[in-house]
Amino acid sequence: MSVTIHNVIIIGSGPAGLTAAIYASRANLNPIVFEGNQPGGQLTITTEVENYPGFPKGILGPEMMELFREQAKRFGAKCEFKSIEKVDFSKKPFKVVDDGGEEYLAETVIISTGASAKMLGLPKEKELMGYGVSACATCDGFFFKGKDIHVVGGGDTAMEEATFLTKFAKSVTLIHRRQEFRASKIMIERAQKNEKIKYLLDSEVVDIVGTQDSHIKSLKVKNVKTGAVSDVPTQGFFLAIGHRPNTDLFKGILNMDENGYLITEGTSTKTNIPGVFACGDVQDSYYRQAVTAAGSGCMAAIDAERFLAH
Numbered sequence: 001m002s003v004t005i006h007n008v009i010i011i012g013s014g015p016a017g018l019t020a021a022i023y024a025s026r027a028n029l030n031p032i033v034f035e036g037n038q039p040g041g042q043l044t045i046t047t048e049v050e051n052y053p054g055f056p057k058g059i060l061g062p063e064m065m066e067l068f069r070e071q072a073k074r075f076g077a078k079c080e081f082k083s084i085e086k087v088d089f090s091k092k093p094f095k096v097v098d099d100g101g102e103e104y105l106a107e108t109v110i111i112s113t114g115a116s117a118k119m120l121g122l123p124k125e126k127e128l129m130g131y132g133v134s135a136c137a138t139c140d141g142f143f144f145k146g147k148d149i150h151v152v153g154g155g156d157t158a159m160e161e162a163t164f165l166t167k168f169a170k171s172v173t174l175i176h177r178r179q180e181f182r183a184s185k186i187m188i189e190r191a192q193k194n195e196k197i198k199y200l201l202d203s204e205v206v207d208i209v210g211t212q213d214s215h216i217k218s219l220k221v222k223n224v225k226t227g228a229v230s231d232v233p234t235q236g237f238f239l240a241i242g243h244r245p246n247t248d249l250f251k252g253i254l255n256m257d258e259n260g261y262l263i264t265e266g267t268s269t270k271t272n273i274p275g276v277f278a279c280g281d282v283q284d285s286y287y288r289q290a291v292t293a294a295g296s297g298c299m300a301a302i303d304a305e306r307f308l309a310h
Contacts, residue, residue: 005093006032008304009106011084012246014041015290016280017112018068019297020304024110025075027305031110032078034098039081041065041114042281043290050142052290061130064290089253089273108275108304111254111262112297113246115281115288117239120152124208125239132216133208135239137161138289141168149236150175150219152205158240159187165238166196173198173234175205177224200232208237245282254278261285269300277303 008024008031010017017033024031043049043061050058059067069079086097093105117135119125125133134140137151141164149169151162154176162172174191179201181188191197200221206229207220219232245260255263255272262278264270269277279296281288 003105006030006104006106007308008032008108008110008301009094009096009104010034010110010112011087011096011249012036012041012111012113012280012282013039013069013079014043014065014112014114014280014293015068016114016282016293016297016300017041017110018065018072019294020110020112020279020301021072021077021079021297022068022075023298023301024304025072025077027301028076029301029305029308030076030078031072031301032080032104032106033072034080034082034084034096036083036113038114039065041293042117048143049139049290051139084249087249087253089276092275094275108277108307110269110297110300110304111250111271111276111278111282112280112293112300113249113282114293115243115245115261115285117243118241119239120205120241122205122208124210127212128208128210128216128237131212132210132235133237133239135243136288137164137238137240140238141165144169144236146170147235148233149173149238150200150232150234151238151240152176153240153242154178154181154183155240155242156183156187157242159183159191161238161240162197163187163191163194166194169196169236171196171198173200175200175203175219175221177204178202205237243281243285243288245285247282257285259285269296269303275304275307 007029010033013035082098088095152175209218210216262283277300279300280293
């Protein structure tokens, strides 16, 4: 029985993976895309997307990813709503195993498993994501013009997001469970000089009040020293406790930085294993935007095409 060896296997969807699929399929490489646990990536938990070129009136995140998917399929990409549980990059062809135990072989692999915003683990966190709760100030800050909002976190991400949000919001209150911040000195000083930023220290958020119909209303905030819980009205809540790249599958196989992001070679998408490429938020801890992810997906497909040609 003959075994099918695919030209390109793409692990993960989202703007990076599906753009890679569009380019790879247009190059007649017949890619197969494993969409993973969150088909469409982080944009599927975003409501309105207004900063992606070509959509002057904005577009819903899930709708945008469905358009990406349909465009990839139009040119011959095959999309599988399965997760990859195991990989073997020790020899060619590369082997990947899905969550049903089925094995697939490929000459090249493009990794676009993305990153996940770290959550507090609150019951209403995911329910209200996009309904007053966000994990991306750059993506959603525009929707909070003139509003009083809150940001949770104590590192550089929190300081940066809070400072950015003051461009739109009436006020931004930083919630942190300690008196001291772990952010760099320069970021703390920048935030402290901003008159729009207030502070709620020695505090942690224990619940979110609101519904998808009425959006967020308030936060239940506990003082970590006294244990007292208070109801804090808010018009927006931003999680700024960092992101975690979805790279557990590749530990001990591919080179990563100290935070788990895949390391790529120079300006390319090449990993330390020839024929394996990485694109999107799985290797980008800095920009983390749909448009930059899509751009790197294009790069990964071109890198894979040239690798196969040579």
